[in-house]
Amino acid sequence: MAKENFEKKLQNAKTILEKLMNPEITLQESVKAYEQGMKELSDAQKMLEEAQLKIQEIKANS
Template structure:
């Protein structure tokens, strides 16, 4: 996924929440569960990376005070 295709933090979080709701559905197939799980992992990594980046920026700002 290149930078242009990468969702914003908010978009990724919203998509991740939707995936969790779908995975809670008892009617979902195993194949669909695996597909959603894989997509959820990708979105989770995006959210984590974004948060880590923000934390580093905040630490840098604090050091400059």
């Protein structure tokens, strides 16, 4: 499975947020969706941090 990109992770989190806003969602479904959303955001945050480190390395080597 190919590693998803940053933008896809954010889109997934947005889709999950929309699902959580549905008043008909059950508690169990909302907990599962919340957990998935937090994982997507965590993964996106890690990607962002990696990109920042790479930029710092480039600047340091220039």
